[in-house]
Amino acid sequence: MSTSRPGRPRRVERRRPGDTPEEEILDAAAELFITRGFAGTSTRLIATAVGIQQSTIYHYFSTKEEILDNLLTRTVVAPARLAESLMRDPERAAVRLYAMVWFDCRQLLAAQWNLGALFNLPESTRTKFPRFDERREYLRDCYRALSLATRSESSTSDSAQWSATEVDIAAALPFHFVEAAIQIRSDSPGRVERIGADDLATGIADAALRALGHSGDLTPVRKAARQVIRQIED
């Protein structure tokens, strides 16, 4: 049985999830890049996995790098959009940072492929990916701003005095703690399934706040953060 549509002949039936050939190509490329690496994946291999001609890929993407840029960008688009709203939100910083970390972890854990692992491909750090790099940098700046503001809030009740260097380093960490979600998912996929993306995201968001000196019960912050996300998503 063929699922090909008129005007776009396919060699074989549809093999990958996705409503368009572009989506199918991205899905196949994600799996192959994650399991075989970027250098180890040819466009011919991607085409075979989709069940299309190699030349069809170049109809949608001019290079293999563009496919990776596209996939990387997908991991930051939704969090960057949320961050933009959060930067203007009147809620206190701890709630906004919590919402940011929770949402970001959740989307990384819930995506079809562990796309976050593509950050770590040698090619991702070596090559410039204009769309991805710009959004990731923006996201990192938002994390930093919200982390600094959160620290500033918690410093009023924290008995410890932090030096400027301590604050500087602590403000850089929540952005990277989110990447623990990627690492746990690639290390122990069974663990993520057992715990669930929601609870794991909660654990990482809790840790981000505590690392900035926010102590005590986090229940009110958790509730307020979910509320903020719901309002922004509506």
Added chain:
Amino acid sequence: MSTSRPGRPRRVERRRPGDTPEEEILDAAAELFITRGFAGTSTRLIATAVGIQQSTIYHYFSTKEEILDNLLTRTVVAPARLAESLMRDPERAAVRLYAMVWFDCRQLLAAQWNLGALFNLPESTRTKFPRFDERREYLRDCYRALSLATRSESSTSDSAQWSATEVDIAAALPFHFVEAAIQIRSDSPGRVERIGADDLATGIADAALRALGHSGDLTPVRKAARQVIRQIED
């Protein structure tokens, strides 16, 4: 000028740091794997970078995978050795976990190449590396045990009640927070140089303890942790 020694002819002068050809091969391979990926690096390329014949590599390593196993193993040998001593140490858990995180971050930040980034090569998660996998798993178990014990200690002064799931997730995080050191180093090498490996390691160790509900001044823990490391190293 040739630096070759009698009995081991070299095509060109010594190009890489290392006292033995084995060390030079590992140094060149580390750089190439990190910058070009594993699939993108041939043993011929490694040989060229060292200035030796390709066949010489097979005198020391039977496969390219064995070279990567060797490099990966180097990132966990010293921390695993420290962990073994710490598991038997009578100090309280917070100090031992702190020592563990601090020491591990420091060695990852101070190594010639950002070898930790090799964890994240697709090949590292796909392939079995017997030596590395065994030590890393041991290290992860030690992190977990020390994290659980640290949480247990801090729960006596923490006003918040943690559920079993919260404790379970929090205990998994310090092991992954250490990987933030790798990420920061590959994202912003200049930042690591400016802050210094010691202070960055301190910031991450602070965060690991706070994430487990340890609040207040960490100065005594920091001092005790350095003392423990010094005693073990002596």
